[in-house]
Amino acid sequence: EIVLTQSPGTLSLSPGERATLACRASQSVGSTYLAWYQQKPGQAPRLLIYGASRRATGIPDRFSGSGSGTDFTLTLSRLEPEDFAVYYCQQYGSSPPGSFGQGTKLEIK
């Protein structure tokens, strides 16, 4: 089973700043088979990025994803107040579909 490790566990930033979240896989997820989700308290996860770098429908362009193989990054170019949440990565390159990282909490500094 592929294990995803996200870092940092918590990231404290201010609105307007740039956020960089990392997701590392224990083995290759098969090029770009990686998704990112945003989860706010009491809400279901929302798909942000798939295929490592493709934005889902309706996702603002301040969200961007990059990487391949084992190392991936989610970047929020300029934080808005509504961006403070928990972010999860998920690989879908191997069975079982849908192993997730443990999450990065993005909090207001």
Next chain:
Amino acid sequence: QVQLQESGPGLVKPSGTLSLTCNVSGGSISTYYWSWIRQPPGKGLEWIGYIYYSGFTSYNPSLKSRVTISVDTSKNQFSLKLSSVTAADTAVYYCARRALTGYWYFDLWGRGTLVTVSS
């Protein structure tokens, strides 16, 4: 647009069976793959299993011996049964749809339902 809504008991006794249903509204359950995913309080996400509208299933190996997912296309819903539950099964349970691209990420989620295992 398509929406998912989980329903079922919020409290299950230890050693009992957890039973949840996901109702698909605004669209047909046919042609797609549907999953159950759970999240223990304060923890991350765990995929439980999936079902195709035809009835084909696949389960997380760590839960396989206790999980059954079924589909009722006439009611446009699918269900989860998890047997022999313990406190470790306490979690928010989500139903979700596999992405329409055919890859195994999830583009549509229900709001989730908290199930507590306690006597």
